[in-house]
Amino acid sequence: MSQQTVDSALDLALDGSVPPAGGSGRLQRRPWLGILASALRMTRTRIGLAIVVLILLVAVFGPLIAPYSPTEFVAPPNSPPSSDALFGADALGRDVWSRFLYGGLSVLWMSAAATLLGVVLGVTVGLVAAYSRNWVDDVLMRGNDVVLAFPQIILALLAVSALGAKLWLIVLIVGLTHAPRVARVIRGAAQEVVERDFVKAAEAVGEKRSRIIFGELLPNVTSPLLVELGLRMTYSIALVAAISFLGFGLQPPAADWGLMINENRLSITVQPWSVLLPVLAIGLLTVGTNLVTDGIARAAIGLDRKGH
């Protein structure tokens, strides 16, 4: 049930896996700052960042410039674009442009929260498993495999069918299903670190387990951690948007990109804008986060220095 050999190298389509500490081998006080700095020198990272910032601006400040309220009826259903409604009206006659400007924030905060939850949980499990090297490791990894055995969307739907379409539940499930994927990568990276002398030294002077795990191991797995943060953000956006596209996220009459696609997909032939705008925004956002993540991963491996 394992795919240790592929992991984030597979997710990112890179030729090598990300080493535990920074790629340069040079000792740095804050290796992650160095990685981010060299990532930012790459064109792909800059393009990705520009896209992400653009979508963020739309989602955060969009409501301020929206011409109508997202629930106001402004034109006959599925009207084409006109001077009154820039991108026409949706299947119920509401302004597509205004609903688009209002609808981005929910996807963003939910995916950010789910990513944070998944990475914090996954890093903790991965480090504890790597450090314990006994039955605790076995139990944690077995638990991991069980969660990994469900395709993420199916586990989310199982939870929604039992407990109902609640936003906290979606954040919780998306985060929970990320955790074992993060844990596997972090455990792999930390297993090398555990064998190093400074960990033995810390044990010899009687440091507490928690201090060794979070004070000695954690700072040495920052590179894979940064990459995981980016990867899980991309997948969180896709999953959260997908769940609300299926109709199990925000409920009508809320303005939400996923829900907009769901509500208007049957009238796509007469009014494509009400589907196209949110689809474009979600697609651009995931491509943007993936470009940034790819830049970070390349910087962490040291590809930028080899002149690739």
Add this chain to the structure above:
Amino acid sequence: MRKMILQRLALGVLTLWLISLIVFAALLALPGDAATAILGREATPDRVAALRDQLNLDDSIVSQYLQWIGGVLSGSFGTSAATQEPVSELLSARVGNSAFLVLVAALVAIPLSIGLGVLMAMRRDRPVDHIGSTLSLVLAALPEFVIGIGLILLFATSVFQWFPAVSLIAPDQRAWDVPDVVVLPALTLVLAVVPYISRIMRGSMIEVLESEYVTMARLKGISEREVIWRHAVPNAIVPAIQVAALQLAWMAGGVVLVEFVFSYPGIGQALVGAVENRDMPVVQTVTILGAGIYVLLNLVADLLTILVTPKLRTSAR
């Protein structure tokens, strides 16, 4: 090797058992009385009593679980709470449709991505390689429903009208009777998995092309075509096969969204409908089928790795 294979099989069975506990627990997680929660507004005392009886809710939890898992193992998955039909009857045609969709997608995606990987490796760092890498980075990031809707806009509605936007299949038909409706859903799945398989193939092909035996073969004057297809590809294909199995497993979840996008009558679409209606017997059946296939394909990927890796094949006999 036998010990390793038996170990993997045992772990697979253990994982399946733990999965069955989680899927069963979903029924216990329903707020309040499970039968009332499932029936919702239609909860007349008669129907609640009938459903309680069907789900064995008056027995102890252990006996409920045993009766449910016994049914699953013998292929009787209970009765749909929404339509009163047996779940197996409700799903049988849909299982075939979904399997056909995944099969078509796999038959196109696997050879295509192997070919693309080889091509990118042979043209390493040249325009074809760069375009391929960029495209795969973009496609890998896009959610499958975004790809699907993009294809609908492009090939079914706004630009060209080559294929139907909605995959209608009459109840007495199967997906293979109406191949038109399979094209776009299958293409969506293909576009979602090709980036992953082709990049792994590219990476491992580059490694093999730099190896000594390929240099040796070239020095012996064997034609380049034979070097590539007889010596390099068979060795480079191993990691790609493993990733292909994992991507097939991923499709068990991916079809849910793709089928919903195209209203394709498969088990994924049935799952979404069942979640809407809180039809727990259907939800549980599809979930356990999906997870079962996923575990099985992961197991196949693991076993393939053991079988084709000489170091693992010969050690630990």
